[in-house]
Amino acid sequence: MKKVKIALLGLGNVGGGVYRILTEDKKSIIHREGIDCEVKYILVRDKNKKRDIEFPKEILTDSFDEIINDDEIEIVAEFMGGVTPAKEYILKSLKRGKSVVTANKEVIAKYWPDLNEVAKSNNVGLFFEPSVAGGIPVLKTLWGSMQANNIESIYGIINGTTNYILSRMTDEGKSYDDVLKDAQSLGFAEADPSSDVEGYDAMYKLSILSSLAFHAKVPVEYIYHEGITNISSEDIDYAKELGYVIKLLAIGKKQDHTLEVRVHPTMIKNAHPLASVSGAYNAVFIKGSAVGGLMLYGQGAGRMPTASAAVSDIISACNPANFYYTTFENTYNLPKDLIFQNNWECGYYIRIMVRDKPGVLSNIAGVFGKNDVSIASVIQTGRREDIVPLRIITHSAKEISVKKAIEDLKYSEGVIEIGSLIRVEDDI
Amino acid sequence: MKKVKIALLGLGNVGGGVYRILTEDKKSIIHREGIDCEVKYILVRDKNKKRDIEFPKEILTDSFDEIINDDEIEIVAEFMGGVTPAKEYILKSLKRGKSVVTANKEVIAKYWPDLNEVAKSNNVGLFFEPSVAGGIPVLKTLWGSMQANNIESIYGIINGTTNYILSRMTDEGKSYDDVLKDAQSLGFAEADPSSDVEGYDAMYKLSILSSLAFHAKVPVEYIYHEGITNISSEDIDYAKELGYVIKLLAIGKKQDHTLEVRVHPTMIKNAHPLASVSGAYNAVFIKGSAVGGLMLYGQGAGRMPTASAAVSDIISACNPANFYYTTFENTYNLPKDLIFQNNWECGYYIRIMVRDKPGVLSNIAGVFGKNDVSIASVIQTGRREDIVPLRIITHSAKEISVKKAIEDLKYSEGVIEIGSLIRVEDDI
Numbered sequence: 001m002k003k004v005k006i007a008l009l010g011l012g013n014v015g016g017g018v019y020r021i022l023t024e025d026k027k028s029i030i031h032r033e034g035i036d037c038e039v040k041y042i043l044v045r046d047k048n049k050k051r052d053i054e055f056p057k058e059i060l061t062d063s064f065d066e067i068i069n070d071d072e073i074e075i076v077a078e079f080m081g082g083v084t085p086a087k088e089y090i091l092k093s094l095k096r097g098k099s100v101v102t103a104n105k106e107v108i109a110k111y112w113p114d115l116n117e118v119a120k121s122n123n124v125g126l127f128f129e130p131s132v133a134g135g136i137p138v139l140k141t142l143w144g145s146m147q148a149n150n151i152e153s154i155y156g157i158i159n160g161t162t163n164y165i166l167s168r169m170t171d172e173g174k175s176y177d178d179v180l181k182d183a184q185s186l187g188f189a190e191a192d193p194s195s196d197v198e199g200y201d202a203m204y205k206l207s208i209l210s211s212l213a214f215h216a217k218v219p220v221e222y223i224y225h226e227g228i229t230n231i232s233s234e235d236i237d238y239a240k241e242l243g244y245v246i247k248l249l250a251i252g253k254k255q256d257h258t259l260e261v262r263v264h265p266t267m268i269k270n271a272h273p274l275a276s277v278s279g280a281y282n283a284v285f286i287k288g289s290a291v292g293g294l295m296l297y298g299q300g301a302g303r304m305p306t307a308s309a310a311v312s313d314i315i316s317a318c319n320p321a322n323f324y325y326t327t328f329e330n331t332y333n334l335p336k337d338l339i340f341q342n343n344w345e346c347g348y349y350i351r352i353m354v355r356d357k358p359g360v361l362s363n364i365a366g367v368f369g370k371n372d373v374s375i376a377s378v379i380q381t382g383r384r385e386d387i388v389p390l391r392i393i394t395h396s397a398k399e400i401s402v403k404k405a406i407e408d409l410k411y412s413e414g415v416i417e418i419g420s421l422i423r424v425e426d427d428i
Numbered sequence: 429m430k431k432v433k434i435a436l437l438g439l440g441n442v443g444g445g446v447y448r449i450l451t452e453d454k455k456s457i458i459h460r461e462g463i464d465c466e467v468k469y470i471l472v473r474d475k476n477k478k479r480d481i482e483f484p485k486e487i488l489t490d491s492f493d494e495i496i497n498d499d500e501i502e503i504v505a506e507f508m509g510g511v512t513p514a515k516e517y518i519l520k521s522l523k524r525g526k527s528v529v530t531a532n533k534e535v536i537a538k539y540w541p542d543l544n545e546v547a548k549s550n551n552v553g554l555f556f557e558p559s560v561a562g563g564i565p566v567l568k569t570l571w572g573s574m575q576a577n578n579i580e581s582i583y584g585i586i587n588g589t590t591n592y593i594l595s596r597m598t599d600e601g602k603s604y605d606d607v608l609k610d611a612q613s614l615g616f617a618e619a620d621p622s623s624d625v626e627g628y629d630a631m632y633k634l635s636i637l638s639s640l641a642f643h644a645k646v647p648v649e650y651i652y653h654e655g656i657t658n659i660s661s662e663d664i665d666y667a668k669e670l671g672y673v674i675k676l677l678a679i680g681k682k683q684d685h686t687l688e689v690r691v692h693p694t695m696i697k698n699a700h701p702l703a704s705v706s707g708a709y710n711a712v713f714i715k716g717s718a719v720g721g722l723m724l725y726g727q728g729a730g731r732m733p734t735a736s737a738a739v740s741d742i743i744s745a746c747n748p749a750n751f752y753y754t755t756f757e758n759t760y761n762l763p764k765d766l767i768f769q770n771n772w773e774c775g776y777y778i779r780i781m782v783r784d785k786p787g788v789l790s791n792i793a794g795v796f797g798k799n800d801v802s803i804a805s806v807i808q809t810g811r812r813e814d815i816v817p818l819r820i821i822t823h824s825a826k827e828i829s830v831k832k833a834i835e836d837l838k839y840s841e842g843v844i845e846i847g848s849l850i851r852v853e854d855d856i
Contacts, residue, residue, distance in 0.1 A: 276704045
């Protein structure tokens with residue numbers, strides 16, 4: 001049996017879960033894995049704060065130096081969140097020859113190539129499965145089970161809050177604002193929900209996922225992102241009628257040397273397995289050259305699911321053979337021979353408020369045609385009133401052409417307002 | 429870069445796919461993994477048979493001895509199928525210090541503990557991801573990503589043929605016989621489909637899955653199995669009305685020292701992610717103590733998906749650090765301290781053909797009551813005729829009690845025939 005001493009940085013939601021598993025399931029882990037993980041330190045800001053778990057008081061410390069200077073510590077597991085001081089602690093640990101496990105998506109998304117290098121040159125491991133999609137082992141699947149594949153695309157529902165909101169809007173026909181308020185009171189959304197609903201959280205995770213999948217560092221700044229705040233129950237209903245659901249998807253695609261990475265609300269077909277991922281669940285659908293479509297589904301957040309991924313990483317980190325360093329084909333600041341495509345192709349759903357009079361439709365169709373956007377269907381619903389919604393679905397079209405058409409439409413006769421634009425992915 | 433020489437046993441569907449990936453994607457694999465896998469031999473029965481792939485003729489051999497006696501060969505990858513001579517070749521390879529990758533579910537299900545020991549004592553690896561659920565990396569997820577969990581249950585759709593047949597029966601309202609014929613002509617079912625439709629194939633795979641998940645050797649003979657040949661479109665329609673679909677599920681559950689392992693048609697709720705796994709797709713839903721529900725979905729058969737899993741295993745087998753030996757808590761023939769439960773509890777759907785006259789229902793209800801089976805709902809449909817179907821759903825009940833009730837019913841007044849009995853799993 002191998003004995004390993006570890007330090008936890010942070011004793012919040014995830015840190016607490018990790019401590020619970022490592023102590024309560026100690027015997028099973030020793031039996032199954034032959035490894036005895038002892039938590040020697042837990043770094044906290046306030047040693048006297050009341051906690052929701054039991055532990056011997058003496059393992060608490062408010063000094064990171066105590067941890068870093070203890071040569072017995074082989075693994076540092078970071079669950080503090082945020083860049084400062086987490087990044088510094090991670091870096092210092094790696095440099096002192098300690099392997100690191102972290103759930104910190106922001107640090108990994110922003111500094112992975114640097115950290116990867118430091119880990120490699122110090123012969124220690126850097127593990128971050130819990131940083132993406134909580135308990136779902138999607139990173140390990142990408143590097144440990146899909147080596148025979150060139151990854152072609154990734155479609156992820158990787159933010160629980162937005163999926164919860166969209167699912168309830170879809171199931172109950174409620175408005176975004178109503179569901180958000182409810183989600184906040186139930187703890188499914190933060191008081192300031194912008195990181196989730198504006199797509200930032202998914203953007204960090206997509207950066208990590210696509211960097212790993214495509215062996216190319218994908219800087220956060222190269223990812224297009226758009227949140228769900230403009231999604232109306234009207235659009236959700238219309239999508240339903242057409243056999244679609246609306247999901248906030250994180251999409252990564254690679255073709256030759258061209259990458260496209262984007263987070264936005266997306267209409268996907270009802271029958272696709274991603275469509276039935278509802279509530280706070282997450283899922284990642286990966287297309288590989290050999291395996292075809294592969295989907296992983298599970299709890300993308302929460303204490304114990306995230307701790308499950310963290311403890312798996314801690315156990316992996318006990319064996320140097322498991323240290324994995326990715327090969328980036330580009331560097332952080334300078335993507336070499338790699339084009340980040342912002343003129344991607346997909347279908348588009350566009351809702352336009354128009355004046356209900358002759359000639360308007362022909363006008364609008366003309367604008368799309370002029371911009372090389374071909375219309376698949378047009379439906380005008382609602383009673384005959386002065387102003388009516390026109391709903392258009394395009395065939396596969398270029399993003400820039402559609403954006404140009406939308407600009408042109410704003411000045412077209414009879415167009416009152418562009419109500420919404422939702423991308424449609426039919427070929428997942 | 430590491431150079432590894434390997435031998436393939438068999439050049440059929442899977443073997444051919446493995447050869448294609450290892451040659452066509454050689455450069456990418458060297459670049460990403462730092463490993464150059466050279467196929468030095470391919471063992472075939474007939475060297476002159478026409479093949480559907482290109483390769484240098486001189487690597488074909490019909491002599492296993494040539495392979496086993498070549499010390500350059502580090503990995504033997506077996507894709508012949510069947511027990512004889514595959515098992516012997518696997519055993520010989522392990523004993524000669526060669527790691528083995530195999531897609532052979534029958535050999536692994538029957539002889540894993542022995543092979544595990546031989547591999548361990550010879551310091552070589554034994555890998556068999558492609559033996560269960562084709563391209564879906566469910567075995568590696570169980571041992572490599574769920575170490576923090578006590579696995580509580582597994583629910584698998586792990587036979588593509590039966591899922592294809594049930595999906596089409598559900599979508600098109602056709603009978604079992606009609607869809608089977610069609611599936612055979614389309615290549616989705618064998619000319620002799622019994623291994624699939626009777627549940628044998630799923631039984632082997634469940635033996636492997638549950639042995640790994642529960643760290644206990646689960647002999648094939650301990651698995652209850654029942655196929656889909658008795659499923660009628662009538663039952664499928666009725667399930668639909670109630671918000672259920674019928675799937676052939678492979679179920680494994682562990683509670684303390686009690687295991688239950690069974691393969692049978694099962695009614696599951698429409699909204700469960702397993703319900704939308706249709707056609708030839710496979711999925712495994714795993715419940716872990718920390719992670720909660722986790723589902724893996726993908727192609728469970730076919731040349732390239734299965735080859736994807738096999739090549740991943742081959743790459744893993746190149747590094748001794750990846751050799752994984754499971755800890756069985758029992759031996760093969762003598763489960764110690766482990767009870768295989770055959771009196772499991774679940775819901776039951778029972779269709780009974782009865783004479784439509786007063787007193788019959790009260791009679792039947794009495795039989796269930798006497799056997800401690802509580803009825804959740806009874807529906808009698810169809811026009812008033814002499815003989816009508818009675819459809820009963822029970823609350824959670826014991827298998828043996830239900831079977832006893834069914835026996836008693838056969839001799840009850842007014843009962844013509846027990847039409848069907850389908851188990852219902854509501855708590856997945």
